[in-house]
Amino acid sequence: MSLYKNGQVKQNIFKRVFLFYYNGFRNMPEYGVKLWLIILLKLFVIFIILKFLFFNDTLKTKFDNDKDRSEFVLDKLTDIK
Amino acid sequence: MEHIDFSLVDWSRAQFALTALYHWIFVPLTLGLSFIIAMMETIYVKTGNEEWKKLTKFWMTLFGINFAIGVATGIILEFEFGTNWSNYSWFVGDIFGAPLAIEGIMAFFMESTFIAIMFFGWDKVSKKFHLAASWLTAVGANLSALWILVANGWMQNPVGMHFNPEKARNEMADFAEILFSPTAVNKFLHTISSGYVLAAIFVIGISSWFLLKQRSVLFAKRSIAVAAMFGLVFSLFNIMTGDSSAREIATTQPMKFAAMEGLYEGSTTSPLVAFGILKDSDNPNAPNEKEFSVAIEIPDLLSYMAYMKPGVFIPGIRDLVHGNEKEGIMSYFEKIKRGHVAIKALKDYKNALKARKTDKAEQLKKMFSDPEFLNNNFKYFGYGYYYSEDEDVLKDNAHLIIPPVPVTFYAFHTMVGLGMLFLIIFILFLYFSIKNKLENKKWLYITGIIAVPLVYLAQQSGWIVAELGRQPWTIQDVLPTIASVSQVDTSTVQITFWLFAVVFTALLIAELKIMFTQIKKGPKEGGN
Structure with missing residues (x-):
């Protein structure tokens, strides 16, 4: 198996993928940098602030197993006179 | 009924509506513009004309801005299911979970991989490979929408399930029945084609602005030619699927x-x-x-x-x-x-x-x-x-x-009326484009520009009809909102409602600001 292709040393697939993204991010235009900052800020707000402070999955956090969750919902669904 | 906190139900509904409507500002443009870009790039690859590459890159830039701002806004809806609508989330069981899981995996692998190639891959991969990535981005985005819309279709017309009283939840009995239910099929086709109409109007509107300013005239004319043809085909398709959707609603809802x-x-x-x-x-x-x-x-x-x-x-x-x-x-x-x-x-x-x-x-x-x-x-x-x-x-x-009749009635008639108007707009732009008489048509450019906010209004109206029109149901006839909500603090829902309103508005302003800047720069500067 040759270590060369077109006179250059072949890089392994992971390195090529890494360099592809690395060069892509490095050569990004100014608006791209702004967008990434917005994306990161948005992900921070969504996953850190909103998820942890306000959006606990009610049934997952209240109960340890599906049986208890079923019983709870069954109680709620049949809470009629 | 006596135990229901209607204020909690209303705030939870308002929050979900706010999140869904904001999310839907970004999604339809992604669905349609991705295909328009792929078509433009196909022309570039076929002809080798660098002007088409420049054109492709310009619209790709606007696509990227919209995608970046819109990405992850839908995740909040899933948070809301778990927190504000926990009874509903449990009750729907794996019927909702399976399509959403498929959507998550597909969106991650298909969109994120191929979008990276679209933006970073120019001159690094072959022309054909890049083109394939552009088409696969479009297909991936639309397939993601498929699973969400199948889940929504099931809520409008629950089929293919069996209720298990022991677990208090529905279990999937027939996946094909859920996937191919007339409601799901109509919903998917009508929704994605409405996204294509939106994207075509978006391209025509911005191109009209260039023509009005007498800048990048050839670029604008070429963009209009592709968008008007694409828009006309899918406008007709959208009217057809809207008609079949309405007939299906007459029976099921x-x-x-x-x-x-x-x-x-x-x-x-x-x-x-x-x-x-x-x-x-x-x-x-x-x-x-x-x-x-x-x-x-x-x-x-x-x-x-x-x-x-x-x-x-x-x-x-x-x-x-x-x-x-x-x-x-x-x-x-x-x-x-x-x-x-x-x-x-x-x-x-x-x-x-x-x-x-x-x-x-x-x-x-x-x-x-x-x-x-x-x-x-x-x-x-x-x-x-x-x-x-x-x-x-x-x-x-x-x-x-x-359901609230006036809102449903007006939203429906706004959607239908605007849908017809867009058909006329596509016909006019295509006619003048084919005749090569697009120049000096100020009235047409202004119509194209005004159509952009109107197409967003039509999109939002469509969802208002679909969702407000089926109130009070979260699952048609089977579960109303009053039985779907979690017992959470109303004030928490109010706080997050306003938090979302601020965050989403900020995102929208950011998108518009960055997008307007890139549009003003034009295809030469912005597209490279």
Whole structure:
């Protein structure tokens, strides 16, 4: 198996993928940098602030197993006179 | 009904509506513009003309801005399911979970991989490989939408499931029935084609601005040629799927259909209201009070439109609430009583389990597999939450199962009217494009520019019809919002509502600012 292709040393697939993204991010235009900052800020707000402070999955956090969750919902669904 | 905190239900609904409508500002452009870009790039690859590459890159930039701002806004809806709508989330079981899981995986692998190649891959991968990535981005985005819309279709018309009383949740019985239900198919086709119409109008509107400013004229003309052709084809397709959606709604969600048409009194000769103004009322939900103050009607057309044959009875809101024996329409009062029997059976089952009365529990459990019980009672399970032993209260409660008619009616007519306007706009732009007479048409450019906010209005109206028109149901006939909400603090929902309003508005302003800057730079600077 040759270590060369077109006179250059072949890089392994992971390195090529890494360099592809690395060069892509490095050569990004100014608006791209702004967008990434917005994306990161948005992900921070969504996953850190909103998820942890306000959006606990009610049934997952209240109960340890599906049986208890079923019983709870069954109680709620049949809470009629 | 007495234990329900209506303020909590309303705030939870408002929050979900706010999040969904904001999310839907970004999604349709992604769905349609990705295909327009792929078509432009195909022309570039086929012709080798660098101008088409520049053109592709410019629209790709706007696509990227929209995608980046919109990405992850839909995740919040999933948070809301778990926190504010936990009873609903549990009740829908794996039917909702499976399509959403497929969507998540597909979106991550397909979109994120191929979008990276689209943006970073110019001159690093071959032209054909890059083109394939652009097409696969478009296909991936639309396939993601498929799974979400299948889940939504099931909420509008629950099929292919079996309710397991022991687990208090629905279990998937037939995946194909869910995937290929007429509601899901119509919803998917109508929604994605509306996204294509939006994207085509978006391209035409911005190109019109360039023509108005007499900048990048050739670029604008070429963009209009592609967008007008694409828009015309999918505008026609959108009208067709809208028509089949409405016919399907007439069968599966007759109350929504009556609200869309502002039809209070059913008839075999119902007119189609092309334009109408509903009279004001103190109680917009109460029948016997609403009529049109102004209406342009096409006589007898509604029956034909709904069932493709004349003389078919279309039930009005009054027929559905009070029943119509002659036409075989069961009243809401009767459905409430039948639903109450189903809820009572589930309650008895729960109590038998707790009291360890195994035989009784087994007997009651079997009822939920009995076709007669399913058809006569469980089918109306959700209506049971409006039951009262007092007949007068029950009758009052039945009126709570009517959606907000004026909003549904106006949203529907806004959507349809604008849909027709876009068809005309596509025809005009395509005609002048083919005749090469696009220059010096100021009136046409201004029409194209004005159409951009209007197409967003049409999109939002469409979702208002789909979701507000089916109130109070989270799952049609089976689960109302009052039984779906979690017992969380109303103030928490209020805080997050305003938090979302601020965050989403900031995102929208950021998108518009960055997008306008790139548009002003134009294809040469912005596209490279």
